[in-house]
Amino acid sequence: MVGAVWYMLSIESEVWCWRRELKNASLFHEEYLSCGHGDQNVFQLLNKTCSFIDPDKIIDKNTFNFGIFFDALDSGVVESTTDLHQKFFYCFWWGLRNLR
Template sequence: MFVFQVIGAFWYFFSIQRETACWHLVCGNRSGCGNSFSCANTDSSVNSTLLHESCPVNAPNTTKFYFGIFLEALQSGIAQSSNLPQKLFYCFWWGLRNLSSFGQGLQTSNYLWESCFSIFISILGLLLFLYFLENLKTYIKLATKSSDKNGKTSKEEHKNRRGKREEKKRKRKDQLESEEAVSMFPTRLALQERKVFPLPSLKVQAMGTRYYRVHQLHKSITPLLVQAETYVSC
């Protein structure tokens, strides 16, 4: 935004400079031009008609003086206007229009510095366009990378949630099997003592195994306690 305004400001400044250059060229050593072109100059000897005829703006004459790219500023009245907002916005628009088009619409004269200014506008417009493309490319790359990362993260989260659900199901299944084994252990133990089927062939869970060991310990200690009670009673 600032670049557009600066280019427009230089264009406005050079427009006034070219107009005064035309006046100086016309006057030379002629009489009737006075000592100054200032608006505050009240010298009646200044022949404004001579200046306007020799430096035509509304009906440009290239044989007399060609303003080139600065003719628009003189024809639009921006150079003569005292309305500051009007000057600012018009110069901004001129800079934006010509930088965005790389100076393709500029019709220059053979004035050296005007040609240099037009070349500078074209190169600067191209550089700004390349800078914009580079920023756009970087933004698209970051957006794509972020999208891929989010998609990968979503897949990993989905996989983790699925793994957690399966782990919960497995733990729940093990818990139910363990509870079933504990609840059925006394029945199976009684059947084993009756030799209906051998106990070692059963798949006993951890809780059932502990219950079985406690039962066997109690069974082995019981005769000892009976003998001890008999000895005490004697």
């Protein structure tokens, strides 16, 4: 259960970063976050500003800190192309690892 909540919040943290950066760039519209919208300028902006940087290596205070969700995002487990079994076992492993 803990791993499932962590997985969900990992995705939400990425969306939160996207919303923040789109708002800062005066481009915020919900349609930019939908699957059907394909504006390359928006994709480039989000890839540049919401990149996954290890929280211990963040120097610029404006860089988005993904915190405990960095592992899930950096591993690619939250990507739509990742196999369901891989997602399940990765989140299960993460939950067990953090029970100590």
